[in-house]
Structure formats: structure tokens, C-alpha cells
Amino acid sequence: MVRLLKKTPLNKVHHELRARMTYFAGWELPVWYASVLEEHRAVRSGAGIFDVSDMGRIWITGRNAGAFLDKVLTKRVGRLEIGSSQLCLLCLEDGGILDDLLAYRVETDCFLIVCNAGNIEPKLGWLDRWAGSDPDVVIRDKTADTVMVAVQGPTVRHLQSLKDISNLPRFGVAQTRIEDVEVIAARTGYTGEDGFEIISDATNALHLWQSFMKQGVKPCGLGARDSLRLEAGMLLYGQDMDRNTNPFEAGLEWLVEMNDRDFVGKSALLEIKRQGVKRKHIGLRVTGQGIARPGYKIVKGGREVGKVTSGGYSPTLDISIGFGYVPIELATVNTDIEIMIRSKPVAAQVVNRQFYKRGA
């Protein structure tokens, strides 16, 4: 079978750096350059740069852009101030999660949505469907024409290139220049550290990447991206949530605002909330020996009660951590569970999902 692979504007750089490449949501991306552990630690203690050009970048413009987004997203973004952003969900009519995303208000009638790489076409179709024939809502997918890098870590605010935007507030976004090229820069990230996500024209990709590398920022791959977000308690779409999970069982009710307007999925979500959920997404810590990985069974009293949805080794804590779904009666911190690690039950415990919290 022919595998259709999308390549980011930085693909050649990754190969030149001799990265171990992998396939992720249809993209060829670096999983690590030299070592996941070193890359992970660079972001926790210094600065790392990730090619996150696989993320979907969709511009929603026009006089009704804000009202349109208020109708399809679970948080009201139409009243965001210019230069700010909001995490929210895209829900189906039955309350299932179609994606989690960041909505940035760049200008009055110009919003940028950064969503997950997977299933970009169905998501665009979904947005188009709800926009209908309104001439005042224009949806443009510019993923292929742009580059996106995440520069993350406690020392990034001191980098020469980012000095001008070092006072940008958390979740703030600005149209500015970095290293003499036009960018959209936001104080956001997926690592649990301070940092910026930077979007620019694809032709600027190499220039931006190399300028950060010259400043000592370490290139980091998908391996570290996964271990960092897991430690920080951040969910991954497609593993920790999907169309068959709702925001309440995923523990994402904080991304749903139901009191101020009507939106797609609201009536279903009200009903789900009224009935209460039967299972819950939890953090888990393996106390026995072994590493919990996605797909492993969670058992209690010899009976399968759920599955691990994310999991791995935590470099910062030197323990095996993960997420998974368990019945609501087991979803209490300190509950003893077991993980089937290659047909052996291994002791684990339900814990808070935020394994790592950065210092103030």
C-alpha cells in the first residue's frame, strides 16, 4: 500500500540532524534527535524547539467569525480581547469530542484556530457545514503554507530573538517580527513550561529554526513532546479523548461554558451532565515494576475495568505514569488498581493527572 506522507517545511532539517523519524497523523516527524530523555530535560531546565507544523492552522475571518465560533465551540471566544486566546473543544451534536483546540483572536474579525493534526479534512468539513453559506464567515486552512514551531522551557524568555515579546502574557498572541520575519507568536505550549508557539510563512521555516538553534535551543521530537505533556497532565486527542468520549468523563468540563449561549452539542451535554458520567479519565502511577502504555488493560479484583489511554516513563519523576478511563466508583485519588503489563498484573494507583507543576 502506498503511504501518503505529509512533510513539514522543516522535514529536510530533521533528516540533516539525523533524527529518528516516525509517522504521526499522516506526517513524517522526528521522534527524537539523539535522546528523548535529554530533550525532555532540556525543556524542563533550559530551552527546546519543536516542529509542530503538523498542527492544523485554520483562519476564520469575516464580520460573523466570532459569532460563528461561539456557535461551534464549547467556550465563548467571540468576546475574547484582541491578542488573547482560549482553549476549547469542538463537540459533535451528541456531545462527543471532535477536537480540542486553541482559538486566538488576532484582530477584530480575524481568529486563528490551532487544532490537532489528525482528521483535518473531516474537521474542516464540519466547520464548513455549520458556517453554511454565510458570506461573512470565511474559513481558510493554511496548514500547508505555514510553519509552526514551539519554543519551550524556563529560559526561553531570555532568548535574544524573543526579547521583544517577553512581556506577552500567558495565552497572549501578537503579530510581530522575530529575526526579521513576520510571525504570529503566542505565549502557549503543550509542555507544562513557559514558552512560545510561533507561526510564520513556510518560506521562513529554515531561517527561524536555525536562529533558535544558534541561540542554543535544543531540537526536540515527538517523544519528548509526549512525555512532557503527559507529566503536565495534558490530554492527547485520539488517545485520551475522541468522538466517543464526552468532556465530562474526560475531565474537561472546565472547557465547557453552557450558561451564556446556545452551541452545537449543548443540549446533549446538558443531558450528559444531568445524568452524570459512568466513567472518568484519571491519572495513574505504576507502583510495581514496568511501564504503562496506551492500550494496556486496567484491572480491579481480577476484572478488566478500563484501558490506559496514555502512558510512559516520567523523566522528571523517574516513575511510570499514565492516564486511563475507569468506572466512576474507582476514580478517586489513592484507589488501588492494577495494570496488565504483558499479561502480568502490576500494582498501580489512581492519582491527580497533573504529575508535574512548574515552579512560580
Place this chain on the structure above:
Amino acid sequence: MTPKEYKYTKEHEWICPESENKGKVGLADYAQSQLGDIVFLDLPAAGTQVEQGKKMGEVESVKAVSDIFAPVSGQVLEVNQAVIDEPGLVNKDPYGAGWLVRLELSKPSELAALMDSEEYDKFEAELAEGESE
């Protein structure tokens, strides 16, 4: 470089034969570079009987888990406590400090079925070639 005096399996284990039919066993450099940072090792305890070509343990890296096969049959004499405590030793020094267990060979003639370093280098080069295509 792959040590000359070692013998190798197609699953990228090595055995370094010592006198009196004993030998240390470890993972080849190719295995550690494919796995990436190794964070956990499950090795057979001293006294365990292992059989050539059969699973004797597991190695977990940040990204993958893989079985470790016994390069020859025999009894485990000793487990390298240093790699249990610091699995990254396998990445740092796969042919030296990163050894896994020491065996007493029950069928020394099995060594003949393994590759010598020259054969193994060739085998590994072919794999690497296939990978870059």
C-alpha cells in the same frame, strides 16, 4: 565497533564467552540505538534456566518495549545490578558496563550457530540500508 571476540544473534543480543563455559550477555549497539533511551529492564534472576532463542527478559525504552532472547541455553549466574539501577548504561556502553546477565552455558556447542563480529557487522549494515530506503 562490535567487539571481535563476542558472538551475536539476529535479535541483536551478544555473548562474550569466558573460560569454563561461562559468558556475559548483553544487547548490541544497534538494539540500543533502535530502542532509544532505555528506562527499564526485566531480567531473569540468578538460578533461572534459559533456553537458546527463547525469551529471557524484556527491555523498555521511552518509546518501545522489546523481548530479550537468550543467545544460548544455560543457567543465570549473575544479574548486572548496575543496569537494573541505571538502565541507561545499556545506551552508554552496550558492549561493556551495559551487560545484562552472566550465564553458565549448558550446551556450549550452541555458540557455533551464532554470528561472529564480521558476520554481524554485515547483517547490521544490510538492516541499516533497508531502513534508509
